[in-house]
Amino acid sequence: MKKVLLLLLLITAPLAAGKLKVFTTIFPVYDLSRQVGGELCEVSMLIPPGTEAHSYEPTPKQIAGLGKCDLLIYTNPYMEPWIAKAARGAGMKPGDIVNSCENIVLLSATKGEEPDHQAYEGKDPHAWLDIGNAAKMTENIALAFERKDPANAAQYRRNAKAYEKALFEFDAAAKRAISGFKKKNFYFAGHFAYGYFVSRYGLSYTSPFKGFSPDAEPTPKALAKMSDEIKKDGATVIYREELLSSRLADALAAEGGLTVLELSAAHNVSKKELAKGLTLLSILRSNLSNLERGLK
Ligand SMILES: [Zn+2]
Missing domain, CATH: 3.40.50.1980 (Nitrogenase molybdenum iron protein domain)
Known part of the structure:
Protein backbone atom coordinates (compact mmCIF):
# COMPACT_ATOMS: atom_id res chain seq x y z
CA MET A 1 0.00 0.00 0.00
CA CYS A 101 19.65 4.75 -26.83
CA GLU A 102 22.72 6.91 -27.57
CA ASN A 103 25.61 4.59 -28.57
CA ILE A 104 23.34 1.54 -28.80
CA VAL A 105 23.43 -0.27 -32.13
CA LEU A 106 19.81 -0.73 -33.16
CA ALA A 172 20.80 -14.81 -15.91
CA ALA A 173 17.53 -16.36 -14.68
CA ALA A 174 16.00 -16.00 -18.16
CA LYS A 175 19.01 -17.66 -19.81
CA ARG A 176 18.81 -20.58 -17.35
CA ALA A 177 15.06 -21.04 -17.80
CA ILE A 178 15.06 -20.68 -21.60
CA SER A 179 17.94 -23.15 -22.05
CA GLY A 180 15.55 -25.77 -20.66
CA PHE A 181 12.64 -24.96 -22.98
CA LYS A 182 11.56 -27.82 -25.23
CA LYS A 183 10.31 -25.48 -27.93
CA LYS A 184 12.19 -22.39 -29.08
CA ASN A 185 9.59 -20.72 -31.30
CA PHE A 186 6.44 -19.00 -30.04
CA TYR A 187 3.35 -17.68 -31.84
CA PHE A 188 2.49 -14.05 -31.29
CA ALA A 189 -0.64 -12.27 -32.54
CA GLY A 190 1.00 -8.84 -32.46
CA HIS A 191 3.53 -6.60 -34.19
CA PHE A 192 7.27 -7.28 -34.44
CA ALA A 193 8.38 -6.02 -31.03
CA TYR A 194 10.53 -8.97 -29.90
CA GLY A 195 13.55 -8.92 -32.23
CA TYR A 196 15.92 -7.86 -29.42
CA PHE A 197 14.43 -10.26 -26.90
CA VAL A 198 14.57 -13.36 -29.09
CA SER A 199 18.04 -12.63 -30.41
CA ARG A 200 19.39 -12.34 -26.84
CA TYR A 201 17.93 -15.68 -25.76
CA GLY A 202 18.16 -17.82 -28.89
CA LEU A 203 14.40 -17.90 -29.43
CA SER A 204 12.28 -17.09 -32.48
CA TYR A 205 8.66 -16.15 -33.04
CA THR A 206 6.01 -16.16 -35.71
CA SER A 207 3.63 -13.25 -36.20
CA PRO A 208 1.03 -12.57 -38.91
CA PHE A 209 1.84 -8.83 -38.74
CA LYS A 210 4.19 -7.07 -41.12
CA GLY A 211 6.14 -4.45 -39.28
CA PHE A 212 7.35 -2.64 -36.19
CA SER A 213 4.04 -1.07 -35.22
CA PRO A 214 0.50 -2.35 -34.68
CA ASP A 215 -0.90 -0.13 -37.50
CA ALA A 216 -0.63 -2.73 -40.23
CA GLU A 217 -3.32 -5.38 -39.63
CA PRO A 218 -2.45 -8.85 -40.91
CA THR A 219 -4.13 -10.17 -44.04
CA PRO A 220 -6.50 -13.19 -43.88
CA LYS A 221 -3.85 -15.08 -45.89
CA ALA A 222 -1.17 -14.36 -43.26
CA LEU A 223 -3.54 -15.47 -40.48
CA ALA A 224 -4.40 -18.72 -42.26
CA LYS A 225 -0.71 -19.44 -42.83
CA MET A 226 0.07 -18.92 -39.16
CA SER A 227 -2.87 -21.08 -38.12
CA ASP A 228 -1.50 -23.92 -40.27
CA GLU A 229 1.97 -23.53 -38.78
CA ILE A 230 0.55 -23.66 -35.25
CA LYS A 231 -1.29 -26.92 -36.05
CA LYS A 232 1.82 -28.50 -37.55
CA ASP A 233 3.92 -27.44 -34.58
CA GLY A 234 1.44 -28.66 -31.98
CA ALA A 235 1.71 -25.39 -30.02
CA THR A 236 -0.74 -24.99 -27.14
CA VAL A 237 -0.38 -21.27 -26.44
CA ILE A 238 -0.90 -18.14 -28.54
CA TYR A 239 0.46 -14.86 -27.18
CA ARG A 240 -1.33 -11.53 -27.36
CA GLU A 241 0.17 -8.07 -26.98
CA GLU A 242 -0.46 -5.70 -24.11
CA LEU A 243 -3.27 -3.11 -24.04
CA LEU A 244 -4.57 -3.72 -27.57
CA SER A 245 -7.57 -5.88 -28.44
CA SER A 246 -6.99 -9.64 -28.20
CA ARG A 247 -9.37 -10.23 -31.13
CA LEU A 248 -6.76 -11.84 -33.40
CA ALA A 249 -5.28 -14.02 -30.67
CA ASP A 250 -8.78 -15.08 -29.61
CA ALA A 251 -9.69 -16.05 -33.19
CA LEU A 252 -6.50 -18.10 -33.65
CA ALA A 253 -7.02 -19.68 -30.22
CA ALA A 254 -10.61 -20.67 -31.00
CA GLU A 255 -9.51 -22.31 -34.23
CA GLY A 256 -6.68 -24.32 -32.71
CA GLY A 257 -7.98 -24.87 -29.15
CA LEU A 258 -5.12 -22.76 -27.75
CA THR A 259 -4.66 -20.83 -24.52
CA VAL A 260 -4.18 -17.07 -24.88
CA LEU A 261 -1.45 -15.54 -22.70
CA GLU A 262 -0.05 -12.02 -22.67
CA LEU A 263 3.45 -10.98 -23.65
CA SER A 264 4.02 -7.34 -22.86
CA ALA A 265 6.69 -5.38 -24.72
CA ALA A 266 6.18 -2.71 -22.02
CA HIS A 267 5.46 0.09 -24.52
CA ASN A 268 2.93 1.36 -21.99
CA VAL A 269 0.88 0.15 -18.99
CA SER A 270 -2.72 0.67 -17.95
CA LYS A 271 -3.72 3.16 -15.25
CA LYS A 272 -4.35 0.26 -12.90
CA GLU A 273 -0.94 -1.33 -13.60
CA LEU A 274 0.77 2.01 -13.09
CA ALA A 275 -0.92 2.36 -9.69
CA LYS A 276 0.09 -1.22 -8.84
CA GLY A 277 3.74 -0.24 -9.34
CA LEU A 278 4.63 -2.35 -12.39
CA THR A 279 8.23 -1.91 -13.55
CA LEU A 280 10.04 -2.95 -16.73
CA LEU A 281 11.57 -5.74 -14.68
CA SER A 282 8.27 -7.00 -13.25
CA ILE A 283 6.84 -7.06 -16.79
CA LEU A 284 9.82 -9.05 -18.08
CA ARG A 285 9.43 -11.54 -15.23
CA SER A 286 5.79 -12.10 -16.02
CA ASN A 287 6.64 -12.54 -19.74
CA LEU A 288 9.20 -15.19 -18.83
CA SER A 289 6.70 -17.10 -16.73
CA ASN A 290 4.13 -16.97 -19.55
CA LEU A 291 6.74 -18.18 -22.04
CA GLU A 292 7.56 -21.06 -19.69
CA ARG A 293 3.92 -22.11 -19.78
CA GLY A 294 3.95 -22.28 -23.57
CA LEU A 295 7.42 -23.59 -24.38
CA LYS A 296 8.55 -25.76 -21.50
ZN1 LIG B 1 6.12 -1.72 -30.75
Missing part, protein backbone atom coordinates in the same frame (compact mmCIF):
# COMPACT_ATOMS: atom_id res chain seq x y z
CA LYS A 2 2.83 2.35 0.97
CA LYS A 3 4.48 1.67 -2.40
CA VAL A 4 1.27 2.51 -4.28
CA LEU A 5 0.87 5.78 -2.40
CA LEU A 6 4.49 6.70 -3.04
CA LEU A 7 4.08 6.01 -6.73
CA LEU A 8 0.92 8.08 -6.96
CA LEU A 9 2.69 10.90 -5.16
CA LEU A 10 5.61 10.69 -7.59
CA ILE A 11 3.23 10.97 -10.50
CA THR A 12 1.05 13.75 -9.21
CA ALA A 13 3.05 15.73 -6.66
CA PRO A 14 3.93 19.31 -7.55
CA LEU A 15 7.63 20.00 -7.97
CA ALA A 16 9.35 19.99 -4.63
CA ALA A 17 12.11 22.53 -4.23
CA GLY A 18 15.45 21.34 -5.57
CA LYS A 19 14.16 18.25 -7.35
CA LEU A 20 15.08 17.66 -10.97
CA LYS A 21 11.98 17.81 -13.10
CA VAL A 22 12.17 15.04 -15.69
CA PHE A 23 9.70 14.36 -18.48
CA THR A 24 9.80 10.98 -20.19
CA THR A 25 7.94 9.83 -23.29
CA ILE A 26 6.86 6.19 -22.85
CA PHE A 27 6.93 3.55 -20.11
CA PRO A 28 10.42 1.97 -20.51
CA VAL A 29 12.21 5.32 -20.22
CA TYR A 30 9.78 6.42 -17.50
CA ASP A 31 10.63 3.35 -15.42
CA LEU A 32 14.41 3.57 -15.95
CA SER A 33 14.38 7.31 -15.16
CA ARG A 34 12.47 6.94 -11.90
CA GLN A 35 14.77 4.07 -10.86
CA VAL A 36 17.82 6.30 -11.44
CA GLY A 37 16.23 9.46 -10.05
CA GLY A 38 14.78 7.91 -6.91
CA GLU A 39 13.82 10.55 -4.38
CA LEU A 40 15.90 13.22 -6.09
CA CYS A 41 13.73 13.66 -9.19
CA GLU A 42 10.16 14.25 -10.11
CA VAL A 43 9.68 11.96 -13.10
CA SER A 44 6.53 12.02 -15.20
CA MET A 45 5.42 10.18 -18.33
CA LEU A 46 3.95 12.09 -21.28
CA ILE A 47 1.99 9.23 -22.87
CA PRO A 48 -1.35 8.70 -21.12
CA PRO A 49 -1.50 5.27 -19.43
CA GLY A 50 -3.34 2.65 -21.47
CA THR A 51 -2.73 4.20 -24.89
CA GLU A 52 -0.80 2.82 -27.87
CA ALA A 53 2.81 4.04 -27.91
CA HIS A 54 3.71 3.99 -31.63
CA SER A 55 0.89 6.30 -32.64
CA TYR A 56 1.34 8.59 -29.64
CA GLU A 57 2.26 12.22 -30.25
CA PRO A 58 2.17 14.91 -27.58
CA THR A 59 -0.74 17.35 -27.56
CA PRO A 60 -0.02 21.03 -28.33
CA LYS A 61 -0.51 21.70 -24.60
CA GLN A 62 2.10 19.05 -23.71
CA ILE A 63 4.51 20.49 -26.29
CA ALA A 64 4.05 23.97 -24.82
CA GLY A 65 4.79 22.50 -21.39
CA LEU A 66 8.02 20.73 -22.42
CA GLY A 67 10.07 23.84 -21.67
CA LYS A 68 9.12 23.51 -17.99
CA CYS A 69 11.23 20.39 -17.44
CA ASP A 70 14.95 20.15 -16.74
CA LEU A 71 15.37 17.05 -18.90
CA LEU A 72 13.30 15.29 -21.54
CA ILE A 73 14.18 11.59 -21.88
CA TYR A 74 13.04 9.68 -24.96
CA THR A 75 13.64 6.16 -26.25
CA ASN A 76 15.23 6.75 -29.66
CA PRO A 77 14.42 8.72 -32.84
CA TYR A 78 12.58 5.72 -34.35
CA MET A 79 10.21 5.22 -31.42
CA GLU A 80 9.47 8.94 -31.06
CA PRO A 81 10.04 10.47 -34.53
CA TRP A 82 8.25 13.66 -33.40
CA ILE A 83 10.72 14.45 -30.61
CA ALA A 84 13.13 16.89 -32.29
CA LYS A 85 10.39 19.05 -33.74
CA ALA A 86 8.37 19.08 -30.50
CA ALA A 87 11.36 19.93 -28.30
CA ARG A 88 12.51 22.65 -30.71
CA GLY A 89 8.99 24.03 -30.73
CA ALA A 90 9.12 24.25 -26.93
CA GLY A 91 12.45 26.10 -27.04
CA MET A 92 14.38 23.33 -25.26
CA LYS A 93 18.18 23.30 -25.33
CA PRO A 94 19.53 20.33 -27.35
CA GLY A 95 21.56 19.15 -24.33
CA ASP A 96 18.40 18.74 -22.26
CA ILE A 97 16.82 16.32 -24.74
CA VAL A 98 18.23 12.86 -24.04
CA ASN A 99 18.26 9.96 -26.50
CA SER A 100 18.36 7.03 -24.05
CA LEU A 107 18.78 -3.88 -34.98
CA SER A 108 17.72 -3.65 -38.58
CA ALA A 109 14.61 -5.27 -39.99
CA THR A 110 15.00 -8.91 -40.87
CA LYS A 111 12.91 -11.04 -43.22
CA GLY A 112 9.20 -10.68 -42.51
CA GLU A 113 9.66 -7.50 -40.53
CA GLU A 114 9.32 -4.97 -43.36
CA PRO A 115 8.80 -1.69 -41.58
CA ASP A 116 5.39 -0.26 -42.41
CA HIS A 117 6.24 3.22 -41.24
CA GLN A 118 8.65 5.55 -42.99
CA ALA A 119 9.89 6.87 -39.67
CA TYR A 120 11.54 3.55 -38.79
CA GLU A 121 14.02 3.70 -41.68
CA GLY A 122 14.44 -0.05 -41.35
CA LYS A 123 15.44 0.19 -37.66
CA ASP A 124 13.74 -1.74 -34.87
CA PRO A 125 12.89 0.77 -32.11
CA HIS A 126 12.20 -1.79 -29.31
CA ALA A 127 15.79 -1.71 -27.99
CA TRP A 128 14.79 -1.89 -24.29
CA LEU A 129 13.79 -5.55 -24.65
CA ASP A 130 17.46 -6.56 -24.72
CA ILE A 131 18.71 -6.45 -21.13
CA GLY A 132 22.16 -5.27 -22.23
CA ASN A 133 20.51 -2.30 -23.96
CA ALA A 134 18.23 -1.60 -20.98
CA ALA A 135 21.36 -1.40 -18.81
CA LYS A 136 23.05 0.97 -21.29
CA MET A 137 19.90 3.10 -21.38
CA THR A 138 20.02 3.24 -17.56
CA GLU A 139 23.65 4.41 -17.82
CA ASN A 140 22.80 7.08 -20.40
CA ILE A 141 19.98 8.38 -18.22
CA ALA A 142 22.25 8.44 -15.15
CA LEU A 143 24.89 10.40 -17.11
CA ALA A 144 22.28 12.97 -18.12
CA PHE A 145 21.09 13.32 -14.50
CA GLU A 146 24.68 13.67 -13.26
CA ARG A 147 25.42 16.39 -15.82
CA LYS A 148 22.32 18.31 -14.85
CA ASP A 149 22.65 17.82 -11.09
CA PRO A 150 26.35 17.17 -10.30
CA ALA A 151 25.81 17.60 -6.55
CA ASN A 152 23.87 14.32 -6.48
CA ALA A 153 25.97 12.44 -9.03
CA ALA A 154 27.05 9.72 -6.59
CA GLN A 155 23.45 8.89 -5.68
CA TYR A 156 22.34 8.66 -9.34
CA ARG A 157 25.29 6.34 -9.98
CA ARG A 158 24.35 4.11 -7.05
CA ASN A 159 20.70 3.96 -8.11
CA ALA A 160 21.68 3.12 -11.71
CA LYS A 161 24.08 0.38 -10.60
CA ALA A 162 21.41 -1.17 -8.35
CA TYR A 163 18.84 -1.36 -11.16
CA GLU A 164 21.40 -2.67 -13.65
CA LYS A 165 22.29 -5.39 -11.16
CA ALA A 166 18.62 -6.39 -10.91
CA LEU A 167 18.31 -6.36 -14.70
CA PHE A 168 21.29 -8.70 -15.10
CA GLU A 169 19.96 -11.01 -12.38
CA PHE A 170 16.80 -11.37 -14.44
CA ASP A 171 18.93 -11.92 -17.55
Whole structure:
Protein backbone atom coordinates (compact mmCIF):
# COMPACT_ATOMS: atom_id res chain seq x y z
CA MET A 1 0.00 0.00 0.00
CA LYS A 2 2.83 2.35 0.97
CA LYS A 3 4.48 1.67 -2.40
CA VAL A 4 1.27 2.51 -4.28
CA LEU A 5 0.87 5.78 -2.40
CA LEU A 6 4.49 6.70 -3.04
CA LEU A 7 4.08 6.01 -6.73
CA LEU A 8 0.92 8.08 -6.96
CA LEU A 9 2.69 10.90 -5.16
CA LEU A 10 5.61 10.69 -7.59
CA ILE A 11 3.23 10.97 -10.50
CA THR A 12 1.05 13.75 -9.21
CA ALA A 13 3.05 15.73 -6.66
CA PRO A 14 3.93 19.31 -7.55
CA LEU A 15 7.63 20.00 -7.97
CA ALA A 16 9.35 19.99 -4.63
CA ALA A 17 12.11 22.53 -4.23
CA GLY A 18 15.45 21.34 -5.57
CA LYS A 19 14.16 18.25 -7.35
CA LEU A 20 15.08 17.66 -10.97
CA LYS A 21 11.98 17.81 -13.10
CA VAL A 22 12.17 15.04 -15.69
CA PHE A 23 9.70 14.36 -18.48
CA THR A 24 9.80 10.98 -20.19
CA THR A 25 7.94 9.83 -23.29
CA ILE A 26 6.86 6.19 -22.85
CA PHE A 27 6.93 3.55 -20.11
CA PRO A 28 10.42 1.97 -20.51
CA VAL A 29 12.21 5.32 -20.22
CA TYR A 30 9.78 6.42 -17.50
CA ASP A 31 10.63 3.35 -15.42
CA LEU A 32 14.41 3.57 -15.95
CA SER A 33 14.38 7.31 -15.16
CA ARG A 34 12.47 6.94 -11.90
CA GLN A 35 14.77 4.07 -10.86
CA VAL A 36 17.82 6.30 -11.44
CA GLY A 37 16.23 9.46 -10.05
CA GLY A 38 14.78 7.91 -6.91
CA GLU A 39 13.82 10.55 -4.38
CA LEU A 40 15.90 13.22 -6.09
CA CYS A 41 13.73 13.66 -9.19
CA GLU A 42 10.16 14.25 -10.11
CA VAL A 43 9.68 11.96 -13.10
CA SER A 44 6.53 12.02 -15.20
CA MET A 45 5.42 10.18 -18.33
CA LEU A 46 3.95 12.09 -21.28
CA ILE A 47 1.99 9.23 -22.87
CA PRO A 48 -1.35 8.70 -21.12
CA PRO A 49 -1.50 5.27 -19.43
CA GLY A 50 -3.34 2.65 -21.47
CA THR A 51 -2.73 4.20 -24.89
CA GLU A 52 -0.80 2.82 -27.87
CA ALA A 53 2.81 4.04 -27.91
CA HIS A 54 3.71 3.99 -31.63
CA SER A 55 0.89 6.30 -32.64
CA TYR A 56 1.34 8.59 -29.64
CA GLU A 57 2.26 12.22 -30.25
CA PRO A 58 2.17 14.91 -27.58
CA THR A 59 -0.74 17.35 -27.56
CA PRO A 60 -0.02 21.03 -28.33
CA LYS A 61 -0.51 21.70 -24.60
CA GLN A 62 2.10 19.05 -23.71
CA ILE A 63 4.51 20.49 -26.29
CA ALA A 64 4.05 23.97 -24.82
CA GLY A 65 4.79 22.50 -21.39
CA LEU A 66 8.02 20.73 -22.42
CA GLY A 67 10.07 23.84 -21.67
CA LYS A 68 9.12 23.51 -17.99
CA CYS A 69 11.23 20.39 -17.44
CA ASP A 70 14.95 20.15 -16.74
CA LEU A 71 15.37 17.05 -18.90
CA LEU A 72 13.30 15.29 -21.54
CA ILE A 73 14.18 11.59 -21.88
CA TYR A 74 13.04 9.68 -24.96
CA THR A 75 13.64 6.16 -26.25
CA ASN A 76 15.23 6.75 -29.66
CA PRO A 77 14.42 8.72 -32.84
CA TYR A 78 12.58 5.72 -34.35
CA MET A 79 10.21 5.22 -31.42
CA GLU A 80 9.47 8.94 -31.06
CA PRO A 81 10.04 10.47 -34.53
CA TRP A 82 8.25 13.66 -33.40
CA ILE A 83 10.72 14.45 -30.61
CA ALA A 84 13.13 16.89 -32.29
CA LYS A 85 10.39 19.05 -33.74
CA ALA A 86 8.37 19.08 -30.50
CA ALA A 87 11.36 19.93 -28.30
CA ARG A 88 12.51 22.65 -30.71
CA GLY A 89 8.99 24.03 -30.73
CA ALA A 90 9.12 24.25 -26.93
CA GLY A 91 12.45 26.10 -27.04
CA MET A 92 14.38 23.33 -25.26
CA LYS A 93 18.18 23.30 -25.33
CA PRO A 94 19.53 20.33 -27.35
CA GLY A 95 21.56 19.15 -24.33
CA ASP A 96 18.40 18.74 -22.26
CA ILE A 97 16.82 16.32 -24.74
CA VAL A 98 18.23 12.86 -24.04
CA ASN A 99 18.26 9.96 -26.50
CA SER A 100 18.36 7.03 -24.05
CA CYS A 101 19.65 4.75 -26.83
CA GLU A 102 22.72 6.91 -27.57
CA ASN A 103 25.61 4.59 -28.57
CA ILE A 104 23.34 1.54 -28.80
CA VAL A 105 23.43 -0.27 -32.13
CA LEU A 106 19.81 -0.73 -33.16
CA LEU A 107 18.78 -3.88 -34.98
CA SER A 108 17.72 -3.65 -38.58
CA ALA A 109 14.61 -5.27 -39.99
CA THR A 110 15.00 -8.91 -40.87
CA LYS A 111 12.91 -11.04 -43.22
CA GLY A 112 9.20 -10.68 -42.51
CA GLU A 113 9.66 -7.50 -40.53
CA GLU A 114 9.32 -4.97 -43.36
CA PRO A 115 8.80 -1.69 -41.58
CA ASP A 116 5.39 -0.26 -42.41
CA HIS A 117 6.24 3.22 -41.24
CA GLN A 118 8.65 5.55 -42.99
CA ALA A 119 9.89 6.87 -39.67
CA TYR A 120 11.54 3.55 -38.79
CA GLU A 121 14.02 3.70 -41.68
CA GLY A 122 14.44 -0.05 -41.35
CA LYS A 123 15.44 0.19 -37.66
CA ASP A 124 13.74 -1.74 -34.87
CA PRO A 125 12.89 0.77 -32.11
CA HIS A 126 12.20 -1.79 -29.31
CA ALA A 127 15.79 -1.71 -27.99
CA TRP A 128 14.79 -1.89 -24.29
CA LEU A 129 13.79 -5.55 -24.65
CA ASP A 130 17.46 -6.56 -24.72
CA ILE A 131 18.71 -6.45 -21.13
CA GLY A 132 22.16 -5.27 -22.23
CA ASN A 133 20.51 -2.30 -23.96
CA ALA A 134 18.23 -1.60 -20.98
CA ALA A 135 21.36 -1.40 -18.81
CA LYS A 136 23.05 0.97 -21.29
CA MET A 137 19.90 3.10 -21.38
CA THR A 138 20.02 3.24 -17.56
CA GLU A 139 23.65 4.41 -17.82
CA ASN A 140 22.80 7.08 -20.40
CA ILE A 141 19.98 8.38 -18.22
CA ALA A 142 22.25 8.44 -15.15
CA LEU A 143 24.89 10.40 -17.11
CA ALA A 144 22.28 12.97 -18.12
CA PHE A 145 21.09 13.32 -14.50
CA GLU A 146 24.68 13.67 -13.26
CA ARG A 147 25.42 16.39 -15.82
CA LYS A 148 22.32 18.31 -14.85
CA ASP A 149 22.65 17.82 -11.09
CA PRO A 150 26.35 17.17 -10.30
CA ALA A 151 25.81 17.60 -6.55
CA ASN A 152 23.87 14.32 -6.48
CA ALA A 153 25.97 12.44 -9.03
CA ALA A 154 27.05 9.72 -6.59
CA GLN A 155 23.45 8.89 -5.68
CA TYR A 156 22.34 8.66 -9.34
CA ARG A 157 25.29 6.34 -9.98
CA ARG A 158 24.35 4.11 -7.05
CA ASN A 159 20.70 3.96 -8.11
CA ALA A 160 21.68 3.12 -11.71
CA LYS A 161 24.08 0.38 -10.60
CA ALA A 162 21.41 -1.17 -8.35
CA TYR A 163 18.84 -1.36 -11.16
CA GLU A 164 21.40 -2.67 -13.65
CA LYS A 165 22.29 -5.39 -11.16
CA ALA A 166 18.62 -6.39 -10.91
CA LEU A 167 18.31 -6.36 -14.70
CA PHE A 168 21.29 -8.70 -15.10
CA GLU A 169 19.96 -11.01 -12.38
CA PHE A 170 16.80 -11.37 -14.44
CA ASP A 171 18.93 -11.92 -17.55
CA ALA A 172 20.80 -14.81 -15.91
CA ALA A 173 17.53 -16.36 -14.68
CA ALA A 174 16.00 -16.00 -18.16
CA LYS A 175 19.01 -17.66 -19.81
CA ARG A 176 18.81 -20.58 -17.35
CA ALA A 177 15.06 -21.04 -17.80
CA ILE A 178 15.06 -20.68 -21.60
CA SER A 179 17.94 -23.15 -22.05
CA GLY A 180 15.55 -25.77 -20.66
CA PHE A 181 12.64 -24.96 -22.98
CA LYS A 182 11.56 -27.82 -25.23
CA LYS A 183 10.31 -25.48 -27.93
CA LYS A 184 12.19 -22.39 -29.08
CA ASN A 185 9.59 -20.72 -31.30
CA PHE A 186 6.44 -19.00 -30.04
CA TYR A 187 3.35 -17.68 -31.84
CA PHE A 188 2.49 -14.05 -31.29
CA ALA A 189 -0.64 -12.27 -32.54
CA GLY A 190 1.00 -8.84 -32.46
CA HIS A 191 3.53 -6.60 -34.19
CA PHE A 192 7.27 -7.28 -34.44
CA ALA A 193 8.38 -6.02 -31.03
CA TYR A 194 10.53 -8.97 -29.90
CA GLY A 195 13.55 -8.92 -32.23
CA TYR A 196 15.92 -7.86 -29.42
CA PHE A 197 14.43 -10.26 -26.90
CA VAL A 198 14.57 -13.36 -29.09
CA SER A 199 18.04 -12.63 -30.41
CA ARG A 200 19.39 -12.34 -26.84
CA TYR A 201 17.93 -15.68 -25.76
CA GLY A 202 18.16 -17.82 -28.89
CA LEU A 203 14.40 -17.90 -29.43
CA SER A 204 12.28 -17.09 -32.48
CA TYR A 205 8.66 -16.15 -33.04
CA THR A 206 6.01 -16.16 -35.71
CA SER A 207 3.63 -13.25 -36.20
CA PRO A 208 1.03 -12.57 -38.91
CA PHE A 209 1.84 -8.83 -38.74
CA LYS A 210 4.19 -7.07 -41.12
CA GLY A 211 6.14 -4.45 -39.28
CA PHE A 212 7.35 -2.64 -36.19
CA SER A 213 4.04 -1.07 -35.22
CA PRO A 214 0.50 -2.35 -34.68
CA ASP A 215 -0.90 -0.13 -37.50
CA ALA A 216 -0.63 -2.73 -40.23
CA GLU A 217 -3.32 -5.38 -39.63
CA PRO A 218 -2.45 -8.85 -40.91
CA THR A 219 -4.13 -10.17 -44.04
CA PRO A 220 -6.50 -13.19 -43.88
CA LYS A 221 -3.85 -15.08 -45.89
CA ALA A 222 -1.17 -14.36 -43.26
CA LEU A 223 -3.54 -15.47 -40.48
CA ALA A 224 -4.40 -18.72 -42.26
CA LYS A 225 -0.71 -19.44 -42.83
CA MET A 226 0.07 -18.92 -39.16
CA SER A 227 -2.87 -21.08 -38.12
CA ASP A 228 -1.50 -23.92 -40.27
CA GLU A 229 1.97 -23.53 -38.78
CA ILE A 230 0.55 -23.66 -35.25
CA LYS A 231 -1.29 -26.92 -36.05
CA LYS A 232 1.82 -28.50 -37.55
CA ASP A 233 3.92 -27.44 -34.58
CA GLY A 234 1.44 -28.66 -31.98
CA ALA A 235 1.71 -25.39 -30.02
CA THR A 236 -0.74 -24.99 -27.14
CA VAL A 237 -0.38 -21.27 -26.44
CA ILE A 238 -0.90 -18.14 -28.54
CA TYR A 239 0.46 -14.86 -27.18
CA ARG A 240 -1.33 -11.53 -27.36
CA GLU A 241 0.17 -8.07 -26.98
CA GLU A 242 -0.46 -5.70 -24.11
CA LEU A 243 -3.27 -3.11 -24.04
CA LEU A 244 -4.57 -3.72 -27.57
CA SER A 245 -7.57 -5.88 -28.44
CA SER A 246 -6.99 -9.64 -28.20
CA ARG A 247 -9.37 -10.23 -31.13
CA LEU A 248 -6.76 -11.84 -33.40
CA ALA A 249 -5.28 -14.02 -30.67
CA ASP A 250 -8.78 -15.08 -29.61
CA ALA A 251 -9.69 -16.05 -33.19
CA LEU A 252 -6.50 -18.10 -33.65
CA ALA A 253 -7.02 -19.68 -30.22
CA ALA A 254 -10.61 -20.67 -31.00
CA GLU A 255 -9.51 -22.31 -34.23
CA GLY A 256 -6.68 -24.32 -32.71
CA GLY A 257 -7.98 -24.87 -29.15
CA LEU A 258 -5.12 -22.76 -27.75
CA THR A 259 -4.66 -20.83 -24.52
CA VAL A 260 -4.18 -17.07 -24.88
CA LEU A 261 -1.45 -15.54 -22.70
CA GLU A 262 -0.05 -12.02 -22.67
CA LEU A 263 3.45 -10.98 -23.65
CA SER A 264 4.02 -7.34 -22.86
CA ALA A 265 6.69 -5.38 -24.72
CA ALA A 266 6.18 -2.71 -22.02
CA HIS A 267 5.46 0.09 -24.52
CA ASN A 268 2.93 1.36 -21.99
CA VAL A 269 0.88 0.15 -18.99
CA SER A 270 -2.72 0.67 -17.95
CA LYS A 271 -3.72 3.16 -15.25
CA LYS A 272 -4.35 0.26 -12.90
CA GLU A 273 -0.94 -1.33 -13.60
CA LEU A 274 0.77 2.01 -13.09
CA ALA A 275 -0.92 2.36 -9.69
CA LYS A 276 0.09 -1.22 -8.84
CA GLY A 277 3.74 -0.24 -9.34
CA LEU A 278 4.63 -2.35 -12.39
CA THR A 279 8.23 -1.91 -13.55
CA LEU A 280 10.04 -2.95 -16.73
CA LEU A 281 11.57 -5.74 -14.68
CA SER A 282 8.27 -7.00 -13.25
CA ILE A 283 6.84 -7.06 -16.79
CA LEU A 284 9.82 -9.05 -18.08
CA ARG A 285 9.43 -11.54 -15.23
CA SER A 286 5.79 -12.10 -16.02
CA ASN A 287 6.64 -12.54 -19.74
CA LEU A 288 9.20 -15.19 -18.83
CA SER A 289 6.70 -17.10 -16.73
CA ASN A 290 4.13 -16.97 -19.55
CA LEU A 291 6.74 -18.18 -22.04
CA GLU A 292 7.56 -21.06 -19.69
CA ARG A 293 3.92 -22.11 -19.78
CA GLY A 294 3.95 -22.28 -23.57
CA LEU A 295 7.42 -23.59 -24.38
CA LYS A 296 8.55 -25.76 -21.50
ZN1 LIG B 1 6.12 -1.72 -30.75
